[in-house]
Amino acid sequence: MAKEIRTFAVIGLGSFGQAVASELARFGNKVIGIDLDDRRVAQVAPILDAAVILDTTDELALREAGIDRYDVxxxxxxxxxxxxxxxTMNLKMLGIETIWAKASSRTHHRILSKLGIDRVILPEQEMGRHIAQMLNNPVVQDYVSLGNGYNVVTIVMPERLEGTPLSALGIGDPHDVRLLGLMRGTEFRAAETADFALACEDKLILLGKRPELRRFGDSL
Incomplete structure (x- = not known):
């Protein structure tokens, strides 16, 4: 069955907006990029389905550009x-199903949150936490916060654990973390058996709360 193509409108084509719009387009989605700066619009025009110069504080201009027909x-x-x-208020007025917004400060975040949109993000803070998690423990290669204290991390097995059975890592007891699987090169492995032998550079994908994940990482 063919993948359903979703439609995205990215408003503001600074480095953050350009990166998001470009990646969404690379994933095969229909994307329109919007900015008041003609140079920014020209930069993304070759890779997006549409790129327009538009004053998005004008609700009528947004409607005439057809932004109300976009999914996100x-x-x-x-x-x-x-x-x-x-x-953001205009996007709400247009009835767009899903709206995200970037905040540049905590005050900005609070104001946007009051508008009842789906998510407000502080990219610098979120990336800062991501980098700090990886710097804190060198075996942590990637980190995603799921909310409510839960995180998913990717931990790379050090060379000294080559051939070690999975059961020796203490996943589940004493470490209260859950193994979602592992990547061996480009191949995903379920690694469901306790005697599964680990290889150097295996990447364990683990779910748990931050303190438990940190203790597990430290134990390696």
């Missing part, structure tokens, strides 16, 4: 807080 919209306007808020 991201307000990625950074420094101009007023434009970010007005744009």
């Amino acid at each position: 919209a991201l307000t990625a306007i950074g420094r101009d807080i007023e434009a970010s808020i007005l744009t």
Whole structure:
């Protein structure tokens, strides 16, 4: 069955907005990029389905551009807080199903949150936590927060654990973490048996709360 193509509107084409729009397009989605700066619009025009110069604080202009027909919209306007808020309000007025917005400060975050959109993000803070987690423990290669204290991490097996059975790692007891699987090269392995032998550079995909994941990482 063919993949359903989703439609995305990315408003604000600074480095963050351009990165999001480009990746969404690379995944095969239909993406429109919008900015007041003609140079930014020109940069993404070759890789997106559409790229337009538009004042998104004008609800009528957004409607005339057909933004109300898009499934998801991201307000990625950074420094101009007023434009970010007005744009996000206009997207709500247009009835777009899913709206995310980038905040540039905690105050900006609080204001956007009051608009009742699906998610407000502080990219610098989120990336900072991500980097800190990896710097804190060198075996942690990747880290995703799921909310409510739960995280998924990718931990790379050190060379000294080559051939060690999975049961020797103490997953589940004494370490209260859950193994979701592992990557061996480009191949995913379920690794369901306790005697499964680990290889150097295997990447364990683990679910748990941060303190437990940290203790497990430290034990390696």
